[in-house]
Amino acid sequence: MGDNDPAGLHGSVLDRLGVAITSGELAPGLVLRIEQLEARFGVSRSVVREAIRVLESMGMVSSRRRVGVTVAERAGWNLFDPRIIGWRLAGDGRDEQLRSLSELRRGVEPVAAALAARRATPAQCGTLTGSVMQMAVHGRSGDLEAYLEADIVFHRTLLEASGNEMLGSLGDVVAAVLAGRTHHHLMPARPEPAAIGWHAEVAQAVQAGDAAAAERAMRDIVEEATHAMLNDERAILDPS
Amino acid sequence: MGDNDPAGLHGSVLDRLGVAITSGELAPGLVLRIEQLEARFGVSRSVVREAIRVLESMGMVSSRRRVGVTVAERAGWNLFDPRIIGWRLAGDGRDEQLRSLSELRRGVEPVAAALAARRATPAQCGTLTGSVMQMAVHGRSGDLEAYLEADIVFHRTLLEASGNEMLGSLGDVVAAVLAGRTHHHLMPARPEPAAIGWHAEVAQAVQAGDAAAAERAMRDIVEEATHAMLNDERAILDPS
DNA sequence: AACCTCAATAAATCAGATCTTTACCCGGAT
DNA sequence: ATCCGGGTAAAGATCTGATTTATTGAGGTT
Numbered sequence: 001m002g003d004n005d006p007a008g009l010h011g012s013v014l015d016r017l018g019v020a021i022t023s024g025e026l027a028p029g030l031v032l033r034i035e036q037l038e039a040r041f042g043v044s045r046s047v048v049r050e051a052i053r054v055l056e057s058m059g060m061v062s063s064r065r066r067v068g069v070t071v072a073e074r075a076g077w078n079l080f081d082p083r084i085i086g087w088r089l090a091g092d093g094r095d096e097q098l099r100s101l102s103e104l105r106r107g108v109e110p111v112a113a114a115l116a117a118r119r120a121t122p123a124q125c126g127t128l129t130g131s132v133m134q135m136a137v138h139g140r141s142g143d144l145e146a147y148l149e150a151d152i153v154f155h156r157t158l159l160e161a162s163g164n165e166m167l168g169s170l171g172d173v174v175a176a177v178l179a180g181r182t183h184h185h186l187m188p189a190r191p192e193p194a195a196i197g198w199h200a201e202v203a204q205a206v207q208a209g210d211a212a213a214a215e216r217a218m219r220d221i222v223e224e225a226t227h228a229m230l231n232d233e234r235a236i237l238d239p240s
Numbered sequence: 241m242g243d244n245d246p247a248g249l250h251g252s253v254l255d256r257l258g259v260a261i262t263s264g265e266l267a268p269g270l271v272l273r274i275e276q277l278e279a280r281f282g283v284s285r286s287v288v289r290e291a292i293r294v295l296e297s298m299g300m301v302s303s304r305r306r307v308g309v310t311v312a313e314r315a316g317w318n319l320f321d322p323r324i325i326g327w328r329l330a331g332d333g334r335d336e337q338l339r340s341l342s343e344l345r346r347g348v349e350p351v352a353a354a355l356a357a358r359r360a361t362p363a364q365c366g367t368l369t370g371s372v373m374q375m376a377v378h379g380r381s382g383d384l385e386a387y388l389e390a391d392i393v394f395h396r397t398l399l400e401a402s403g404n405e406m407l408g409s410l411g412d413v414v415a416a417v418l419a420g421r422t423h424h425h426l427m428p429a430r431p432e433p434a435a436i437g438w439h440a441e442v443a444q445a446v447q448a449g450d451a452a453a454a455e456r457a458m459r460d461i462v463e464e465a466t467h468a469m470l471n472d473e474r475a476i477l478d479p480s
Numbered sequence: 481a482a483c484c485t486c487a488a489t490a491a492a493t494c495a496g497a498t499c500t501t502t503a504c505c506c507g508g509a510t
Numbered sequence: 511a512t513c514c515g516g517g518t519a520a521a522g523a524t525c526t527g528a529t530t531t532a533t534t535g536a537g538g539t540t
Contacts (some may be wrong), residue, residue, distance in 0.1 A: 008492070010293065020522070044494045046286060047521085050293040053250065057294040057323075065522045066502045079406045080320035083297070100406045103351060107407075112346030166319045166340045167347075248523070274491070284525045289492090305491045306533040 013051040014042050014083075021060050021071055022087040031068040032061075047174055058084060082172060089176060094184070101177045106222045108170060109155070112162035113202055117211040119163035126205040127157045135199060139191045147191055148182045154199060158218075161206065165172035181229065189226075195224055253281050253291040254323075261300050261311055271308040298324060322412060329416060334424070341417045342429040342469055346462045348397070348410060351353035353442055353458035359403035367397045368443040375439060379431045379468075384432040387431055390420045395441060398458075401446065421469065429470075437462055 006012045017037075020026045037048045052069055055061045059076040063069045077084060079100075088097040116124070134150035155178065156171040181187055196219045205214035246252045257277075260266045270466065277288045292309055295301045303309045308408040317324060319340075328337040356364070374390035396411040421427055438461045445454035 010492085046289070046493065047497095049286070050290055053290045054293055054297040057254075057297060061488090064502085065500075074405070078321060079409045081318060100404050103355060103402075103404050104348070104406050107347040107349075107351030108344070109347075111343060115343060140245075147539060162343075164343050165314065166344055169319045171316075173302050175540070183252075185534070250523085286524060286526090304533085306489055306535095307491070340494070404536075 009043055010047045010054075013037075013043060013047060014054050016041070017051060017055060017093065018060070018083060018087045021055075022093065023091045026071050026218040028071050028073045030071045030138065032071070035070075060084075083169040084174065085173060089180060098177060098229070100178050102222075102226050103171060104170075104220075105177060106173060106226055108167060109158070109174070109186070109217045109222050110219040112159050112164070112167045114205065114211040114215040115163055115167070116158050116161035119208045120161035120206050124157055124161040124209045125203070128154060128161070129200075130202050131157065132196070132199045135191070136196050139193070139196055142190060144182055144187065144189075144191075148178060151178055151199075152227050154203075154216045157208070158202070181225070186220060192224060192228075195221060198224070249283055250287045250294075250332070253277075253283060253287055254294050257291060257295060257325045258279065258323060259331065261295075262324065262333065263331045266311050268311050268313045270311045272311070273308045277309075286398050287374040290296040297353070300324075310466055312471060315358060325413060325416065329420060330384070331366040331461045334420070338417060338420050338469070341413060342462075342466050344410075345417060346459075348407060349398070349414070349462050350406070350455045350459045352365065352399050352407045353446065353452040354455040355403055355407070356398050356401035357369070357446045360401035360446050364397055365443070365447045368394060368446060369440075370444050371397065372436070375431070377438050380435050384422055384429075384431075388418060391418055391439075393479075394443075398442070421465070432464060435461060449474070 006015060017026070026032070027078055034045060034048055034052070037046060037052075041048070052061060056063055058078045058081050061069050062072055079085070085097065085101070120128070123208065131154040133152045135154065136145055138144075138146040152175045156175045159171045159174065160168045162168060198217045201217035201223060202214050202221070205211075205217060210216060245339070246255060257266070266272070271290040273286060274288055274292070277292075278285060281288070292301060292303060296303055298318045298321050300312055301309050302312055324338065325341070327335065360368070371390045371394040375387055375394065378384075378390060392415045395414045399411045399414065400408045402408060438457045441457035442454050442461070443459060445451075
């Protein structure tokens, strides 16, 4: 898991600035001067500029003559940029980011399931049922890591099978949510047996071409996940 | 509508390269050399590099030493980047992009409606009902442009009211879809009266805090839109 | 064929100069 | 005191040439 940027000096600067901004260390409205950044990171102008340009393209800063590089308000950020998602997941905003992504999943995945029922290739159907079997096996044995891996394969395959490139590109995001859930927000030691059943239902419905059933079963999956996460949050906020 | 990039030389180069790549003129696998690009656009290295860096951050190219700048496969693109969406909407891929976005809407907007029912502020509720009234007025009078404007306000407000930043940031995208629908894929001269009714239902359910009703009505809206679009496509492909 | 060496290549980085925009200061007019 | 216009300097934007670094592919060795 986790491929980072540090490819090249500029990537490193970009990453460090991105973390500083998403974490709030560099608050919106703050003005940075390029010369200042050169010194801060010990690199040349070109490297700083390239990092700034990328940040600008993500809506995180805006650069104006005679004033400098201003950190932008959250409202303008490209919140779907994988880098921003990664930074927020790695920092303080992790819980909020996970909540946002979970709510997004609740909308996206049922639709993807319905579309997949119409468009999935036989190979994708095979991968789906295969990963459900893996989930069942590792769910019983309690191997959470292997269970997670199969779960990720399932959801990623389903999103791909939707035949919608945009939905498909959310595979990484969903994988991050699933991983975050098991790694941080403690999943139950034994995964919900019902969840595995729903996954099986989805796989079956997709294979049968039953869009409505696939959508319904997927909605069950993702709603169960949301509830579990909300309960965890409540438990954290209210440790009775 | 439509704010473009051409802010600065580098933005112009970025835009031109983006269009060339999304249009397929520069196909995946093709290798560009920086020197070549300097000549092509008549700008200096720094400008080209900055544009390349942004393209790289969008996953559209990858730059490697000793080889050059390679146009990347579609699979790696950040399809949620507003710039890419814009380029595709402006070029040949417009129909496919609109289809992708419509399917995305079908998932996202009902969830946003359900969330908005729990989180919308009174002011947002007011904006919602107000825009519905505008839609009704201009729908009857047949002023499609004003109808569109009110429609956009409605959907944008609802997505904001979801209280989910990521869903909220899809407002621009949805606006683009709605605009594309009326400007290209000919909407009916008089908007479906049922659609206006469903919008009213959503506004009312949100105000009443009835998440299930809001979600259901919104699903009706977006499903009607999808069907209308599919029928248009069929009509274009099969001019009986 | 597998492996090592080495030189050519193109991007990556640095550094300095110049251009362009524009926020801000200041004097004059009303 | 307020408003307007010109001038100025600050800071980014762009250009350019030099230098560094990683990689590929050629060529030779075993």
